[in-house]
Amino acid sequence: MNKYVLTIDQGTTSTRASLIDKDGNVFYKAQQEIKCFFPYDGWVEQDAIDVWLSVLNVINDLLAKTNLTYKNIDSIGLTNQRETTIIWDKKTGVPVYNALVWQSRQSAYICDNLIDKTSFVRERTGLIINPYFSASKIRFILDHIENGQKRAEDGELMFGTIDTWIMYKLSNGKIFKTDITNASRTMLFNINTLKWDDDLLKLFNIPKCMLPEVCPSSYNFGYASLLKKNLKICGVAGDQQAALFGQNCIKEGDVKSTYGTGCFVLMNIGDKPIFDQGGLITTIAWQIGNEVTYAIEGSVFVGGAAIQWLRDQMRMFKKASDSEKYARNCENSLGVYVVPAFVGLGAPYWDDDCRGAVFGLTRATTKEHFIRATLNSIALQTKDVIKEMERISNKKIESLRVDGGASENSYLMQYQSDILSSKVILPKNLETTSLGAAYLAGLASGYWKDVNEISKVHKISKIYNPKMSNEEIIEIDNKWKKAVAATRLFK
Numbered sequence: 316m317n318k319y320v321l322t323i324d325q326g327t328t329s330t331r332a333s334l335i336d337k338d339g340n341v342f343y344k345a346q347q348e349i350k351c352f353f354p355y356d357g358w359v360e361q362d363a364i365d366v367w368l369s370v371l372n373v374i375n376d377l378l379a380k381t382n383l384t385y386k387n388i389d390s391i392g393l394t395n396q397r398e399t400t401i402i403w404d405k406k407t408g409v410p411v412y413n414a415l416v417w418q419s420r421q422s423a424y425i426c427d428n429l430i431d432k433t434s435f436v437r438e439r440t441g442l443i444i445n446p447y448f449s450a451s452k453i454r455f456i457l458d459h460i461e462n463g464q465k466r467a468e469d470g471e472l473m474f475g476t477i478d479t480w481i482m483y484k485l486s487n488g489k490i491f492k493t494d495i496t497n498a499s500r501t502m503l504f505n506i507n508t509l510k511w512d513d514d515l516l517k518l519f520n521i522p523k524c525m526l527p528e529v530c531p532s533s534y535n536f537g538y539a540s541l542l543k544k545n546l547k548i549c550g551v552a553g554d555q556q557a558a559l560f561g562q563n564c565i566k567e568g569d570v571k572s573t574y575g576t577g578c579f580v581l582m583n584i585g586d587k588p589i590f591d592q593g594g595l596i597t598t599i600a601w602q603i604g605n606e607v608t609y610a611i612e613g614s615v616f617v618g619g620a621a622i623q624w625l626r627d628q629m630r631m632f633k634k635a636s637d638s639e640k641y642a643r644n645c646e647n648s649l650g651v652y653v654v655p656a657f658v659g660l661g662a663p664y665w666d667d668d669c670r671g672a673v674f675g676l677t678r679a680t681t682k683e684h685f686i687r688a689t690l691n692s693i694a695l696q697t698k699d700v701i702k703e704m705e706r707i708s709n710k711k712i713e714s715l716r717v718d719g720g721a722s723e724n725s726y727l728m729q730y731q732s733d734i735l736s737s738k739v740i741l742p743k744n745l746e747t748t749s750l751g752a753a754y755l756a757g758l759a760s761g762y763w764k765d766v767n768e769i770s771k772v773h774k775i776s777k778i779y780n781p782k783m784s785n786e787e788i789i790e791i792d793n794k795w796k797k798a799v800a801a802t803r804l805f806k
Contacts, residue, residue, distance in 0.1 A: 325370060339750060402453065439514070439515060440502050559600055565770070569716070583600055618719075624655070641686040653692045655692050663699055722741055725777075744774065
């Protein structure tokens with residue numbers, strides 16, 4: 316009988332299920348979109364029940380269309396949108412408030428009041444104080460439901476990120492756990508002691524009794540008894556950490572960039588955290604057995620979203636893939652620079668107040684130049700993050716592993732290679748998030764023997780080599796820095 320690892324990839328806009336075989340191939344996948352609600356400006360919420368039902372739907376769809384049963388599944392790997400916060404009633408299992416999505420800014424005022432604790436929080440968690448992370452979201456929910464604090468202190472409420480919520484439901488309430496990567500994104504977990512931090516819990520006035528047990532990423536979490544009595548959940552990781560593992564970035568200094576709506580760049584930094592006051596954060600990459608691997612991370616707010624903007628708002632082309640064709644229809648961007656700071660700038664700037672800008676327009680500027688400059692901006696923002704990583708780690712990045720929708724744009728990937736003077740490596744299987752979750756699960760279940768076996772499974776589709784001269788890189792860099800500086804001044 317053929318056996319597969321079933322992966323659940325619960326993302327911000329959709330939930331996907333995949334079956335992955337021993338050679339790292341995706342046998343089949345199913346997908347369902349998820350709704351987001353925007354009650355007020357800057358608020359982003361989801362119905363946690365809808366999220367849960369979407370998981371059941373994609374699993375059922377997957378098995379129905381492949382004519383397979385749960386007997387064909389070795390184990391389950393789970394990966395998820397990080398930081399999104401759910402609180403539910405312990406007795407009924409019903410959420411007490413909508414899920415607060417990682418993007419949501421509704422708890423910003425809580426973070427603003429704690430800005431003097433920045434160094435303290437960073438030393439414990441590796442994170443900056445920001446509504447992005449879960450702690451202030453928990454506080455917001457407790458403050459906005461009736462008797463929230465008392466109910467939490469009395470042990471009536473349970474908190475979880477998406478992974479915890481899904482495992483709780485899959486196990487009929489028997490699993491109340493999270494993995495160490497998701498815990499490290501809550502701003503309540505000490506990445507030095509590898510425990511929930513009492514001082515941080517006190518800072519946000521959050522009772523420890525509502526928090527899940529923290530486990531390694533590759534681990535037998537328990538049984539998905541709702542699906543099948545002896546079907547084990549054996550791998551869990553936040554989506555970007557799962558992608559890092561799925562990209563086979565298992566050596567210190569390995570780097571991957573995911574080109575989705577935004578761009579998420581992570582570097583494996585080995586078994587010791589690096590705390591730096593620069594524009595990047597430190598996080599846990601994964602834990603296998605007793606071995607913990609750390610990463611530094613930089614988030615670019617607008618990556619593939621810039622291509623969507625050209626298509627939907629600017630109406631410059633009908634399909635996102637057309638952007639490559641137009642970019643290649645001109646020799647260069649004719650001195651045009653686009654800074655797509657539509658919602659501010661992420662790492663390494665963390666400037667929420669600036670907005671997008673365009674520089675260098677002349678009467679000779681065409682649609683093609685504008686499109687090319689916008690694609691360039693995605694690579695240039697990514698370079699800003701990578702240069703900061705090189706500074707912090709004191710390592711030159713020789714190659715960058717890439718995935719995500721925009722990584723299929725060969726013009727963009729070649730420009731990324733050129734501007735970095737580094738190789739850019741595209742994997743054969745772009746579903747690296749699901750792959751990472753599968754690998755972590757398969758290691759714990761014995762489906763794969765060890766990390767070396769997984770490394771042999773990993774396949775490369777294409778390698779981009781740099782072609783740009785050093786003089787040209789310096790000129791582009793200088794003009795880009797001026798464009799970013801000018802954008803940040805105009806507020």
